[in-house]
Amino acid sequence: MEAKQNPQSPHIVMLPPPALLGHLIPFIEFAKRLVFQYNFSDTFVIPNDGSPINSQKALLEPLPVNSFFLSPVSIDDLPKDSGIEIRMPNIIIRSLPAIHEKLNELNKSNRISALVVDLFCPLAIDVAREFSIPAYIFFIISATDLSLGFNLPEPESSLSEYGNVQEMVQLAGSLTLHGSDIPDSIRDNSNDAYKWTIDLCNRYRLADGIIVNSFLELETDAFKDLQQHGSSIPPIYPVGPLIQSSSDSETDPGSKCIEWLNQQPPRSVLYISFGSGATLSKEQFNELALGLEMSGHRFLWVVRSPQENTVAAYFSAQRAKSPFDYLPMGFLERTKDKGLVVDSWVPQVQILSHGSTGGFVTQCGWNAILESVVNGVPVIAWPLCFEHKMNAVILTDGLKAAIRVKENENGLVEKGHISNLVNELIEGEQGKQVQHRMRDLMNVAANALSLDGSSTKSFVEVVQKWTGTTQC
Missing domain, CATH: 3.40.50.2000 (Glycogen Phosphorylase B;)
Incomplete structure (x- = not known):
């Protein structure tokens, strides 16, 4: 793709996962705000597991950003029934050399202000550290899910609250998950999916911040719970709701x-x-x-x-x-x-x-x-x-x-x-x-996204971190 970067602008690199359009769309909306409202330059670096990429390209090509699809990696050796919590981190692990090479290249041509990675991609934080690039998680799902992740007991816990005998899980506030509503990845603390989930959540703690596609007034109890973790987790920035906007391409059908x-x-x-x-x-x-x-x-x-x-x-x-x-x-x-x-x-x-x-x-x-x-x-x-x-x-x-x-x-x-x-x-x-x-x-x-709204203030705070300024 033809370069669309301004070398004078703060440069953000975004690392969404392959194949999952539901993850890519919030990244795109986040990038659009950075580019159009704050004059950032954005580059998408996208791992590749060999899945069709036409849909991803169609979403990215109209945007004023660069996008690079890495060479495909194979995960055919994983069990066929491996869940997404196992598949996605393994794709990232096998893509780390290519991620390293691309970040090195981009950082030389236009110094990277921050690397923003998907919730399945925190292993890439280690690569950012090699280049002294700040690294942030973009948590594109609920703050309640993030809160639950930080409260999960380690797999070796003999009396895990979320073991396979568990009939309910207490969420932030007064919400309760009963039986079959508990996500498969944490239903049994002895399986590989649980271990990978724990590893992902632990790696979130290494980030410089976690940007959440939600807003304070929607998930008040969850954000309060996250705040109570104090310095044991990175700063939390609720910037949502970031949703797909209409475009001129929305024609037939x-x-x-x-x-x-x-x-x-x-x-x-x-x-x-x-x-x-x-x-x-x-x-x-x-x-x-x-x-x-x-x-x-x-x-x-x-x-x-x-x-x-x-x-x-x-x-x-x-x-x-x-x-x-x-x-x-x-x-x-x-x-x-x-x-x-x-x-x-x-x-x-x-x-x-x-x-x-x-x-x-x-x-x-x-x-x-x-x-x-x-x-x-x-x-x-x-x-x-x-x-x-x-x-x-x-x-x-x-x-x-x-x-x-x-x-x-x-x-x-x-x-x-x-x-x-x-x-x-x-x-x-x-x-x-x-x-x-x-x-x-x-x-x-609408109030959260207004000029003085909670999400707008949080977004500006992130921008200030990346620009080194106090005013936007």
Whole structure:
């Protein structure tokens, strides 16, 4: 890519993980603020595990930044069922020589003011230290998750609170995780995922600061807990909500969605999307379709071909078979006057900010939660993997801004239950309460990002650290 750096500007290097678009997007929004508001120069250095990189390139190319994709490294020797907590750090370990070489090159041409690494990439802090470059973690998920990570007992603890006999985990404040809501990576303190999680959290302590994509008023108890750790952890900088902004590239097929929404009544449409990689099983996919049909409400559904492994699509290409082939017979014809089904990228932020959108069924990724909050859209929480079940607890029990699905004894969310939830969210009493709560949170988020807001002040503090100034 053609150089886009100003040698007179503070130079920040960002290290997101490979493949995970949900991590890259907050990095991009963070970089855009640095470039456009504070005249920084930004360079993205992206490790590569051999996954397709076209989607990442498409997001980065329009930006006034440099981006470099490192040579692919293989993790084929890892067990096939290795979780993301194992896969990602191993990719970084095997990319360290290339990271070292690139940082050395960039630092010679334009002195690096700071290295900002993803929550899966703290091993790169050691490389930054070799060049005396300050290193920061960009924690793109909740402060509650970060607080939990710093409170995890070491694996050798014989009475681990989070061992495989644990039935609940207490989060910051009064929130409690019950049984299956505990993330898989910390459910059993004897497995490798737990050990890698502990190692990552311990390495966060080596950073010069931790930038969090959240805001004080959203997760007050979590930030209070982090503050109580004092000097044992780095300074915490809440700068969120940083969410994907609209762009001129949001054309077809996104324009089809917006044109369709333009024809719908205010707050009448339920938007359904499970993010960039999560998938439903065939049976659950069918139940969701039938539940939407039973509800009789308008819907905009982004479909993905079902897979039995919920997270498989994060790490592999989509199946050749179209997701439309899995829909119930006659579904599209029966719902053509009420619903729109798409199987490709859509402009989610535009959809959530549209006046016709009245609710959002989401897997509770942190980006999706922040987008819902910023736009004041009430949520049906349907968590599937990773820390998403914990996010659902934050959203429902903590913030009172969502209604959560319930699975039957076989782990299936049934069509009748789905229909009832849709009706409740769009026109029921509980739905009205959730709508009011989301509207309140929308105003709080706007205040956090205002000129004198908590997140703006925190962002300026980071900028001052990197520029060596006291005024911005």
